[in-house]
Amino acid sequence: MKTSKTIDHIKKIRTVSEEVKAKRKEFNTIKRTLLKALESGPKSIPQLAEEVELPIDVITFNIMTLRKYGDVETGEIDDSDEYFSYQLKQKK
Template structure:
């Protein structure tokens, strides 16, 4: 079996396992799907705001009308997975980092 075939077999086994778990725990699966849907929608709003240019966490929070702690949590996750980058400190008082969309599509 080639490495490509092994990878396909492993992916198929994982897919089947996840399908079985979703059937076994439908409430948990539905709740998880709702959380993921909410997180994706929030990150889409953040990305839309960042298309206008770099923002600090407080600027983003004000623009999208969301608590700074929530914005920070999402931006940290987006930073971890390469969807956003730090562009340095803001120019005014250099108290907050500026974040921008990364060049790589995530």
């Protein structure tokens, strides 16, 4: 592991914008909300939209993002072959 940190160097010459800070906070809040909603079991995106107060397209975007990041995995598709369910990924 490195002893000197180059992050200290850039911190002296750059500041983080309020917009970037807000975006990070927003993602954290959405992530927490969605992961909490999935704690009770697999859910489809419309089912999540009924449970959490987020626009459905925001849920889709973030479920797909959490799937990419390895927090969520794809479950079964429903009987009408329309919506997949998503569930928390079991951490090994």
